[in-house]
Amino acid sequence: MxxxxxxxxxxxxxxxxxxxxxxxxxxxxxxxxxxxxxxxxxxxxxxxxxxxxxxTQATRIIGVLIPDLRNPVFTEQLQAMEIAARAQGYALMVTTTGYDASREAEIVEEMLCQRVDGLVLTVADAEHSELLVKLEQESVPYVLVYNQPDSESVCAVSVDNRQAMHQATQYLYSLGHRHIGMVAGPVAQSDRARLRYEGYCRAMEMCGLVRQPVIEMPHHTRARFELLAPWLEGPERLTALLCSNDLLALSVIGDLQRQGYRVPDDLSVIGFDGIELGELTYPSLCSVVQPRAAIGREAVEVLLARMRGEQPKIQRLPHQLREGESAGPLQRSDTDARRTVPVST
The missing domain is CATH 1.10.260 (434 Repressor (Amino-terminal Domain))
Structure with missing residues (x-):
């Protein structure tokens, strides 16, 4: 040998x-x-x-905590991270929480016991995270991805969630929509969804429109039509929906079409993330595009800089609105009668 x-x-x-x-x-x-x-x-x-x-007392391993590997927004981020980390001689240790905030501290403790050199985390709520409070007492550097904490002392790589959803809401307004709602998963499990809702609310107020409460689904990426149906009836019915992520938007579109609604003629839908799957469906998904690969690469670069003792300057990464067939001009005036569609049970 x-x-x-x-x-x-x-x-x-x-x-x-x-x-x-x-x-x-x-x-x-x-x-x-x-x-x-x-x-x-x-x-x-x-x-x-x-x-x-x-x-060396170094494992050359980066611990990565994400909510769910089934969502392409995280897998695309991970692929970019793996390539960037490997180029610098590091490997990734990937774990998932299933959007369960109570598991975050336990999972990270396991990674710390494995002596990871640094952490890249997507937590449920960066502003009220017991895990982040604990990590401030540790010597292991960490970087947040997708989370957007208000404190500049926390290293975080993300887009401006408020501004991105603000722009998407204004786009629907420019298409003639006035009754616009937002659909999200369990809001308590995602500070990103809350920030996006804030952006929606600000845009509605600026446009002189009435903002609506979040139409909250029990799961982050799957819709339930019976929770949406009451918002689609009567003279004040919604004509457009913003969704907190693309998988949820695709699920909403599927439910609408199964119930006989036409997208976008009867209802426009916009997602958030810009995953490639949305471009392959019909109608193609209009979405706020996050630069997933760039976020992954930037997270690795920022973390390695912190591991070297540097204090890198972090800026919000740019987003863009990808126009798609799922969002179109308002087809009927808000006072027109709407046919009744039966709700499946």
Missing amino acids: SDLATVAKRAGVSRATAARAFSQPELVRASTLARVMAAAAELSFRPNRLAQQLR
């Missing part, structure tokens, strides 16, 4: 340089790193990671 000294000799470098190529590749010149890796491949050499960890 080959050892590090043999690899160093084959690559024409010192043993210390060869060791550094495996433990801190970002500190090694690219041409030298390539020679060491080529020699290791030729000799079928694999570094002893456990021994490196014991020597």
Whole structure:
């Protein structure tokens, strides 16, 4: 079996340089790193990671906490993070909470016991998180993603959720809609949904419209038509819906179409996230696009900077509104009668 000294000799470098190529590749010149890796491949050499960890007291592992792997917004973020982390010699340890805030501290404690070097977290409520209070007492640096805390002392990578939903609401207003509502999952489990609702409320007030309470669904990504149906009847019925995420928007559209509604002729729908799936459906989903890959890359860069003892300046990443077939101009005046559609049970 080959050892590090043999690899160093084959690559024409010192043993210390060869060791550094495996433990801190970002500190090694690219041409030298390539020679060491080529020699290791030729000799079928694999570094002893456990021994490196014991020597350096660093695992080169980043702990990642997200709500749910089934939502493409998180998987696209993770793919970008994995590529960015691997380029710097780090691996990811990924865990999920299922949107259960009570599990956050327990899961992070497990990752801390694994001696992760840093954490990238999406928590339920950054402003009232016991986990974040606890982490302030720890030496492990962390970065939030998608959360948008008001405190500038907390490192967070996100878009401006309020402004993004404000823009989406104004877009519906420009299409002639005046009765606009918002659908979300359990609001207590998502500070992002609450911020987006605030943006909706501000836009409605600026447009001189009556804001509506959140139409709250029991699940973040699945709609229930019986909760939506009362808002679709009578002269004050809603003609447009904003959804707190794309999967929920797609579920809403599916329920509407099964009940005989036409999207967008009878009801316009806008999502939030901009996942690629929304462009493949019919009607294609109008959505607020978050730069998921850029958020993942930025989270890794910011965390590594914090691990080096730096205080990186963080700015909100840009969002954009992707127009789609699910949102269109108001087709009827708000006073027109509406046919009654039976609610399935």
